Amino acid sequence: MMNQTSSALQAFIKFRFRGNSITNSFLVHFQLGLGLGFGPHKASLHSNVGEHAPSMLGKIRNLDGALNLFDEMIQRRPLPSVIKFNQLLTVVTKMKHFTCSLDLFNQMCSLGIPVDKYSMNIVIKCCCQLYRTNDGFAVLGCCFRRAIAPDVFIFSALLDGLVIEDKILEAEKLFKKLIKQKLCEPDVVMYNTMIKGLCKFGNNVTAIALLRLMEQTNCKPDVFTYNTIIDSLCKDKLIDDAFKLFKEMVYKKGFLPNVITYTSLICGLCNLGRWDEASKVLKEMEDEDISPNVQTYSVLVDAFCKEGKVEEAEAVINIMVERGNVPNIVTYNSLIDGYCLRGEMSKAMAIFDSITLRGLVPNVVTYSALLNGYCKNLNIERAMQMFREMTQKGLKPNEVTYTTMLQGLFQVGHCVAACKLFDEMHAQGQIPNDFTYGIILNGLCNNHQVEEALSLFQLVGDSKLNSNIVVYNILIDGAGKCRKVDIARNLFHDLIGKGLQPDVQTYSVMINGFCREGLLMEAKQLFLKMDESGCPPDNVTYCVFLQGYLKNKHYDNVEMLLQEMDGRGYSLDATTLSMLLNQIAAKSLDRSMLKLIGKLVPKELIDEPGLSA
DNA sequence: GTAGGGTTAG
Numbered sequence: 001m002m003n004q005t006s007s008a009l010q011a012f013i014k015f016r017f018r019g020n021s022i023t024n025s026f027l028v029h030f031q032l033g034l035g036l037g038f039g040p041h042k043a044s045l046h047s048n049v050g051e052h053a054p055s056m057l058g059k060i061r062n063l064d065g066a067l068n069l070f071d072e073m074i075q076r077r078p079l080p081s082v083i084k085f086n087q088l089l090t091v092v093t094k095m096k097h098f099t100c101s102l103d104l105f106n107q108m109c110s111l112g113i114p115v116d117k118y119s120m121n122i123v124i125k126c127c128c129q130l131y132r133t134n135d136g137f138a139v140l141g142c143c144f145r146r147a148i149a150p151d152v153f154i155f156s157a158l159l160d161g162l163v164i165e166d167k168i169l170e171a172e173k174l175f176k177k178l179i180k181q182k183l184c185e186p187d188v189v190m191y192n193t194m195i196k197g198l199c200k201f202g203n204n205v206t207a208i209a210l211l212r213l214m215e216q217t218n219c220k221p222d223v224f225t226y227n228t229i230i231d232s233l234c235k236d237k238l239i240d241d242a243f244k245l246f247k248e249m250v251y252k253k254g255f256l257p258n259v260i261t262y263t264s265l266i267c268g269l270c271n272l273g274r275w276d277e278a279s280k281v282l283k284e285m286e287d288e289d290i291s292p293n294v295q296t297y298s299v300l301v302d303a304f305c306k307e308g309k310v311e312e313a314e315a316v317i318n319i320m321v322e323r324g325n326v327p328n329i330v331t332y333n334s335l336i337d338g339y340c341l342r343g344e345m346s347k348a349m350a351i352f353d354s355i356t357l358r359g360l361v362p363n364v365v366t367y368s369a370l371l372n373g374y375c376k377n378l379n380i381e382r383a384m385q386m387f388r389e390m391t392q393k394g395l396k397p398n399e400v401t402y403t404t405m406l407q408g409l410f411q412v413g414h415c416v417a418a419c420k421l422f423d424e425m426h427a428q429g430q431i432p433n434d435f436t437y438g439i440i441l442n443g444l445c446n447n448h449q450v451e452e453a454l455s456l457f458q459l460v461g462d463s464k465l466n467s468n469i470v471v472y473n474i475l476i477d478g479a480g481k482c483r484k485v486d487i488a489r490n491l492f493h494d495l496i497g498k499g500l501q502p503d504v505q506t507y508s509v510m511i512n513g514f515c516r517e518g519l520l521m522e523a524k525q526l527f528l529k530m531d532e533s534g535c536p537p538d539n540v541t542y543c544v545f546l547q548g549y550l551k552n553k554h555y556d557n558v559e560m561l562l563q564e565m566d567g568r569g570y571s572l573d574a575t576t577l578s579m580l581l582n583q584i585a586a587k588s589l590d591r592s593m594l595k596l597i598g599k600l601v602p603k604e605l606i607d608e609p610g611l612s613a
Numbered sequence: 614g615t616a617g618g619g620t621t622a623g
Contacts, residue, residue, distance in 0.1 A: 086615045093616090121616040153616050160618075189618045196619075227619045260620040267621070295621040302622065330622045337623065368623045400623050 057087055063100065066092050070104055074111060082108075086118045098126035117143070121153045128161025136161050155183070156190045163197035171197045188214075192224045199232030204241075207232065223255050230261060234268025242268055259285070263296045270303035278303075294320070298331045305338025310347075313338055329355065333365045340373025345382075348373055364390065368401045375408025383408050397428070403436045410443025415452075418443060437465050438474060445478025453478055454487070469495065473505045480513025488513045504530070508541045515548025523548055524557075539565075543576040550579050555588055562596050571602040 060066050070088055073080050085108055092101045105123050108115055120143050127136035136158050143150050155178055162171035175194045178184055186194075191214050198207040207229050214221045226249040233242035242265060249255045262285040269278035282300075285292065297320040304313035313335055317327055332355050339348035348370060355362055367390040374383035387405055391397065397405075402425040409418035422440060425432065432440070437460070444453035457475060460466050472495045479488040492510050495502065502510075507530050514523035527545055530537045537545070542565050549558055558580075565571070572580070580597055583589040 081615095083615050090615070116615090118616050125617075151616095156617055187617095192618050222618095224619050231620065258619095263620050293620090298621045328621090333622050340623095363622090365623050372623070398623090404623080 057084075057091060060088075060091055063092065063095060063097050066095070066097075067100075070107075074107070079111065079113060082113055082116055082119065085113055086116075086122065089119065089122045093122055093126060096129075098130050101126045115146075117148050117151060117154065120148055120150070121157060124154055124161075125157045128157055128164060131165055133158065133161030133165050133167070150184070152184045152187050152190055156187075156193055159190060159197075160193050163193060163200060166200075168197050168201045168203075186219065188219050188222055188225070191219060191221070192228060195225060196228050199228055202232075202236060204229065204232055204236065204238070208245075221253075223249070223258060223261070226253075226255060227258075227260050227264065231264040234264045234271075237268070237272060239265075239268045239272060239274070257285075257288070257290075259290050259293050259296060262290060263293070263299060266296060267299045267303075270299060291323075292320075292325075294325050294328055294331065297325060297327070298334060301327075301331050302334035302337075305334045305341070308338070308342055310335065310338040310342065310344075329360045329363055329366065332360065333363075333369055336366060337369040337372075340369050340376070343373070343377055345370075345373055345377060345379075364395050364398055364401060367395060368398070368404055371401070371408070372404045375404060375411065378408075378412055380408050380412045380414065397425075397430075399430055399433060399436065402430055403439055406436065406443065407439050410439070410447060413447050415444065415447045415449060432465075434465060434468050434470070438468075438470050441471060441474045441478070445474060445481070448482065450475075450478045450482045450484065450487075467498070467500065469500055469503050469506060472500065473503070473509055476506065476513065477509040480509060480516060483516070485513050485517045485519065502533075502535065504535055504538050504541060507535065507537070508544050511541065511548065512544045515545065515552065518552050520548065520552055520554055536568075539570045539573070542570055543573050546572075546576050547579060550583060553588070555583070558589060559593055559596070562593065562600060566596060566599055570600070572597070572600045574605060577601060577605065 056069055056072075060069060066088060070085075073084065073088070085104075089101050089104060092104065101122060105115070105119060105126075108119070120139060124136040124139050127133065127139060140150060140154065140158065143154070155174070159171055159174055162168070162174060171194065175186070175190075178190075179186060184190075191210060195207045195210050198204075198210065211221050211225055211229060214225065226245060230242045230245050230249075233239070233245065246257065246261065246265065249261075250257060262281060265281050266278050269275075269281065278300075282292070282296075297316055300316045301313045304310070304316065317331065317335070320327060320331075332351055336348045336351050339345070339351065352362065352366065352370060355366070367386055371383040371386040374380070374386065383405065387397065387401070390401075402421065405421055406418050406425075409415075409421065418440070422432075425436075441453045441456065444450070444456070453475060457466065457471070465471070472491055476488045476491050479485070479491065488510060492502070492506070495506070507526060511523045511526055514520070514526065523545065527537060527541070530541070542561060546558065546561055549555070549561070577597070577600075580589065580593075584591055584594065584597075
């Protein structure tokens with residue numbers, strides 16, 4: 001499996017980025033593209049702003065400039081028209097200074113400038129972008145009071161606000177209400193906003209249904225509509241559905257896919273390890289004269305890094321730079337993560353140091369990757385140092401940062417520090433999710449603090465966090481390891497009483513617990529129950545059970561279990577295999593079993609010198 | 614003459 005991925009990967013990089021000839025043709029292509037106007041558009045866009053905006057507006061370079069202009073405008077008599085003010089608000093909003101825009105708007109109101117629906121739209125948009133959609137609706141109320149009829153722009157901004165705040169049900173309600181009560185005629189942007197919301201919640205089916213609905217109205221879907229759904233399908237690993245929609249968009253509807261369409265598809269394919277196809281799509285987009293952008297390249301960089309192919313990732317970065325793209329913090333974060341995952345911390349730190357020299361600012365993701373690297377290397381002091389450094393720089397650790405740090409602290413047995421950090425996480429208003437909760441329970445169990453884990457479990461009580469089978473798997477395993485099989489047994493009954501379904505891991509840890517105490521009959525009963533319950537034992541279950549028999553010197557059932565494993569196409573793990581061989585050497589098991597055992601040795605183990613003897 | 618939407622990272 002690993003080799004297959006690697007060779008596809010190699011083919012991929014060779015095909016795209018090896019040898020000068022290919023690279024050169026790439027370059028020629030790019031330079032041609034520049035000449036034909038396919039190059040960076042940003043510079044030309046900027047000068048356009050100047051052409052169309054009033055002279056003073058065009059000179060605004062930063063927030064201060066905008067504020068100075070505002071001050072100057074409010075001195076003039078007569079006051080400039082609301083249009084001029086709206087234009088200024090737009091500039092400030094585009095710079096993402098939403099709070100500032102709101103402030104300016106308030107000043108406009110107190111100066112008696114007759115704000116209109118354009119101003120209102122900007123204000124509502126600012127509220128929504130600040131996660132203050134409720135305030136946005138309050139402004140809508142002001143619209144009605146001022147006899148400003150809200151239009152599709154205003155309602156779309158509000159709908160988007162609800163989507164941003166994950167209030168998908170409210171978004172759907174608003175959308176339906178607008179249509180039913182004919183408050184406004186939804187246009188393509190509004191449909192696309194609703195579709196984006198549905199996709200965000202993994203509701204691809206409804207999103208596609210809405211796309212079909214659009215086809216029956218005057219408001220036809222556009223490339224945005226298709227891109228949104230294609231991206232969502234890619235994210236949900238429904239890549240074949242994504243391609244179906246892609247083909248429909250191109251061949252049936254005649255839309256030209258753009259760099260975003262292709263980036264989504266390439267990302268989806270990379271995430272599934274389908275490198276050859278990703279390579280094909282990359283070639284196809286270039287054949288269509290669509291140049292990959294920073295994001296496209298970053299997808300490739302990230303994919304290579306996740307496969308441990310950091311050198312290839314660096315090669316991609318070199319190519320993108322040659323082709324005039326500037327790698328950003330996201331690109332470098334992937335690279336840092338790649339080195340960290342390989343434990344090459346000095347290289348990761350070298351990249352980290354180069355980031356500042358390039359005028360980029362490390363963010364929470366950068367730091368999280370590094371402290372994850374240090375934690376994995378069990379260098380908890382350095383990890384803690386990075387953690388402090390990031391908070392000193394005013395970066396707020398997020399859920400991932402805390403979880404990484406917690407895992408690291410538990411791994412080196414610093415339970416007290418871990419608990420302290422957990423309290424801090426709480427104090428910072430970060431709510432632990434399933435994953436963090438699991439890390440903590442597991443950390444406590446692995447550090448002989450099962451009682452602590454159990455009291456946390458009691459404390460959490462009937463919350464949703466405790467309705468996860470993983471929680472029980474951790475605790476049953478933890479209790480078993482501490483020789484508290486009664487507690488493990490109770491937990492097992494508990495989860496069934498709660499209506500939770502034990503999974504193969506639950507059974508395995510419970511069987512392991514029984515075997516550890518020599519309760520082979522109970523272990524066997526549970527083992528037999530697995531098939532009946534539609535949860536057949538896997539490789540691990542068999543190995544655990546076999547080890548239980550061997551440790552308890554019960555040799556009668558070993559051969560039968562081995563035969564069953566053979567029948568199911570399973571194989572032995574290294575530990576179980578060596579235990580079996582030891583027992584044969586000690587003549588506790590008959591040599592005749594060697595043939596059967598030989599069939600159960602996985603291929604990977606045959607090449608290992610230590611075991612082939 | 615002014616206002617709105619889509620892609621990437623742990």
